[in-house]
Structures are given as C-alpha cells and as structure tokens.
Amino acid sequence: MDHQGEFRRAALESGIPDDEINRFCRHLRLAIGLSGRGEGSPVGHIGGSPRLPVGMEWPSAGGVPLPLLLSVDCGALPRVDGFDLPVDGTLLFFVHQEKDFGESRADPGRYSRVVYVPDGTETAVAEPPGPSCVGERIDVCAELRADLPLWLEEGDEDEDWHEFWEDLEWDDMSPFQQRLARYMERELPHLDELRSLAHGLWPSGAHLVIGGYADDEATIGGITAKTLAGGARLSYLDEDALRLASEWIPLANEGGVYAEYYTKFMIRHDDLAAVRWDKALTVTIFDAP
Structure with a gap:
C-alpha cells in the first residue's frame, strides 16, 4: 500500500501546501x-518457547542462556516502505536484560542475539535450558503507527514541554535547538495539523514496536557508548548524537516500564538491508529512583 500517498492526499485535502x-x-x-490486545490474527508472541532450526542450540553468551523476548513472523507483518524487513521467515530476539544493562559498554550483541529462521527451515520447539529463559507467552497482533523524531513530537498533554525541549526559553537553548525551533516555525507552520493527521491515520499505543524511532536520551547514550571509541557518550541534544541515532532503526523496541528492565534492539539501515543480524545491538534500560 502507498502509505506516503495516502498521507499526502489527506494533507492536501486539508489545504496544507505540497512543499510543506x-x-x-x-x-x-x-x-x-x-x-496482545490488537485485532486480527497473531503475528508472533512475546515470551514462550521459540521454534529453532533442528540441531541448533539455545542461544547463550559465555555459557549463560539468553531468554527469549519476542518471536515474530515477518510474512504476517504489514509492509512498510523504506523498512527492509524480510518478506518471510521468523525473527527471534533473545536477551539477558540484567547482564545487558550491567554491561552498558559490552560488545554489541554480547548478551543478546537476533536469530533469523528462513521459511522452509526444519524447526522444532526448543527445550529451554532453564525456567528463566521462557516467560509467559503472549500472542501479539500488528497495527501500523506513525512515528516522528522526539524533537518533532508534541509534548505531554498536561504540560507544554517534553523530554527534548523541557520548556526552555530561547536564550537557554543551544544553537542546535534554536536551529530546530526556527526550522519548525518557518518550514513547518502546519506542524500541529500534520502531526495530528499522521497519528490519526496510524494510531497505536502498543508497548512493543518494530521500526520507527528510538532517539530518547537513554537509547542514544547506549548506542554511542557501544559504537564510539572508548565508550564515549554524546548528549542526546547534540547534533552529532541525533545524526547517529537517525542511522539506526529499532528492530524491536520495548516501551518503558518503571522499575523493570526493557530493551531496544537496534540495527543500522544498511545492515538491515544486507540481513547482517550480527550487527544488531541492544540498549537495555532500568528506570528507578
């Protein structure tokens, strides 16, 4: 389906100029x-036991078994232009969240694995090496959702700021933030209407997301720590940090849960197109006071 065309037609009908x-x-x-509350046929499941190729051992790291986070049938997912997921086969996501969080500068993939099982592969339900490797199985359905970078998103309904802007006065903004603010004011005067239109066409409050953006402070910090020399970190308000974040796309993006671990599997666009699953990295976060 031509989703960009659908959006464009709706925006033009609203009187918004084509160049904007x-x-x-x-x-x-x-x-x-x-x-798990979606409509339609299941496209995969959170937790549960995976179907692995016959003869394949349960993924582990240094003898530590990696729990299954998600199994998803690529052929059952809606297609998204510009997002080069396989057209069929199964993607399995394994991660030991506590160890991945504790090793924020670990080699990418040390405590996680992305396993792709092509259609036609002989598989069997894998016997878990321990009860902690298999959580409660929750079948999930899929729906499209609109995503924008954090700096273009609307703030909290009850506040006039959000994580990127923090209700800053002009003089308190960095030069980079000032350039973004000018861009939105001059080049996107109908931003509120465009944003509402996109979220109206493709709304979703799903807790687990494939694709879109993951450019919050914790995720950018995790990506830079695992990809820059010496585990360097960049502020997520830095232009170079946002440029780096735009090069990555979430393969599986868990939403935040207070006082629990949650993980984001990230991969560069070119590695996704070349099916280099070993190049994926994880950022595991734990929110607590």
Whole structure:
C-alpha cells in the first residue's frame, strides 16, 4: 500500500501546501506496533518457547542462556516502505536484560542475539535450558503507527514541554535547538495539523514496536557508548548524537516500564538491508529512583 500517498492526499485535502508536506514526510516513519490486545490474527508472541532450526542450540553468551523476548513472523507483518524487513521467515530476539544493562559498554550483541529462521527451515520447539529463559507467552497482533523524531513530537498533554525541549526559553537553548525551533516555525507552520493527521491515520499505543524511532536520551547514550571509541557518550541534544541515532532503526523496541528492565534492539539501515543480524545491538534500560 502507498502509505506516503495516502498521507499526502489527506494533507492536501486539508489545504496544507505540497512543499510543506514533503518536508514533514522526510521525518515521518511508519512503524509496526505489536499488542496482545490488537485485532486480527497473531503475528508472533512475546515470551514462550521459540521454534529453532533442528540441531541448533539455545542461544547463550559465555555459557549463560539468553531468554527469549519476542518471536515474530515477518510474512504476517504489514509492509512498510523504506523498512527492509524480510518478506518471510521468523525473527527471534533473545536477551539477558540484567547482564545487558550491567554491561552498558559490552560488545554489541554480547548478551543478546537476533536469530533469523528462513521459511522452509526444519524447526522444532526448543527445550529451554532453564525456567528463566521462557516467560509467559503472549500472542501479539500488528497495527501500523506513525512515528516522528522526539524533537518533532508534541509534548505531554498536561504540560507544554517534553523530554527534548523541557520548556526552555530561547536564550537557554543551544544553537542546535534554536536551529530546530526556527526550522519548525518557518518550514513547518502546519506542524500541529500534520502531526495530528499522521497519528490519526496510524494510531497505536502498543508497548512493543518494530521500526520507527528510538532517539530518547537513554537509547542514544547506549548506542554511542557501544559504537564510539572508548565508550564515549554524546548528549542526546547534540547534533552529532541525533545524526547517529537517525542511522539506526529499532528492530524491536520495548516501551518503558518503571522499575523493570526493557530493551531496544537496534540495527543500522544498511545492515538491515544486507540481513547482517550480527550487527544488531541492544540498549537495555532500568528506570528507578
């Protein structure tokens, strides 16, 4: 389906100029929300036991078995332009969240694995090496959702700020933030309408998302620590940090849960297109006081 065309037609009908629609669409990404409360046939499951190729051992790291986070049938997912997921086969996501969180500068993939099982592969339900490797199975359905970079998203309904802007006065903004603010004011005067239109066409409150953006402070910090020399970190308000974050896309993005671990599997666009699953990295976060 031509999702960009669908959005463009709706925006033009709302009286928004074509060139402004083009600018907005450069930032708009469609993602796939996965929810146990969704409608339609299941496309995969959170937790449970995976089907692994016959003869394949349960993924582990240094003798430590990696729990299954998600299994998803790529052929059952809605297609998204510009997002090069396989057209069939199964993607399995394994991660030991506590160890991945404790080793924030670990080699990418040390405590996680992305396993791709092509269609036609002989598989069997894997026997877990321990009870902690298999959580409660929750079948999930898929729906499209609109995603924008954090700096273009609307703030909290009850506040006039969000994580990126923090209600800053002009003089308190960095030069980079000031350039973004000018860009939104001058180049996207109908931003509120465009944003509402996109989220209206593709709404989703799913807790687990494939694709879209993951450019919050914790995720950018994790990516830079695992990819820059010496485990360096960049502020997520830094232009170089946001440029780096735009090069990565979430393969599986868990939403935040207070006082629990949650993980984001990230991969560069070119590695995804070349099916280099070993290049994926994880950022595991734990929110607590």
